[in-house]
Amino acid sequence: MVHVVLPALIPDIKRVYDSYFAAFHHDPMGEIMLNILFPGGNVNSPEFREEHAKGTLAWWHQSDSQYTYKCVDTDNGNIVGMGLIDVILRRRSVEERAFQGVPWLQGEAKERAEKVLKPLHDMREQLFGDQQYIYAHVIGVLPEHQGKQAGAALAGWGLSFVDYTNLPMYFEASPSSVGLYEKLGYERLKETIVHKAETLGTATDISVPLMVKMPKSAGGMSFYEWKEKGYPKFNAATPVSKKQKL
Secondary structure (H helix, E strand, O other): OOEEEEEOOHHHHHHHHHHHHHHHHOOHHHHHHHHHHOOOOOOOOHHHHHHHHHHHHHHHHHOOOEEEEEEEEOOOOEEEEEEEEEEEOOOOOOOOOOOOOOOOOOHHHHHHHHHHHHHHHHHHHHHHOOOOEEEEEEEEEOHHHOOOOHHHHHHHHHHHHHHHHOOOEEEEOOOOOHHHHHHOOOEEEEEEEEEOHHHHOOOOOEEEEEEEEOOHHHOOOOHHHHHHOOOOOOOOOOOOOHHHHO
16 A cells, blocks of 8 residues: 655545544544534534535635645545645735634634634744744544554655755644654654643643754754744755754
């Protein structure tokens, strides 16, 4: 069984998000987030999925930085996983980087979702500001394909993409996956985001690990070294690691 990661196409939208919703239902933190972002428990209903697909397509028509990828089983062409990333190449103004809220919700549901999402936005602003970087929103694999190399294909594609672009990749890990990403060479940041139990509807607060993968062209420079130096651009010919300079 071989998996390949490809750009998602318009006809793929529903099948790509089959992976998204199934993967989130299969993960404790993911299930919490689904209940917050799409309250009502109807995410698998045909009516919801139809409206969600329409909204996704409308967003694709207007976004100039967000990309959706599919993980395909080459034995049969089935979509078994997905990834959603922002590739920030254009320097954006403060207004362009402002928190956009949760326009598909109203009232208390909207307030609750924004209590969860705004700290994530504010942390990205604190760490990166108007810099160029990659933000990985989510990676999801159908539960029946987990442990069968689909997740490894998506993770490997992400590592390659970081090196191809010479851009760091940032994302919020789930508590259950942070160890895997550390083994893959991702740097766990000292900052963390704590979601309050009363907002999540959980017994305890939940801390969100924050991860960064620096490109090989950084020469071993950590995220904090890069930030301290003023976010310099990388190129493969320039060793920039403090260790290499000693």
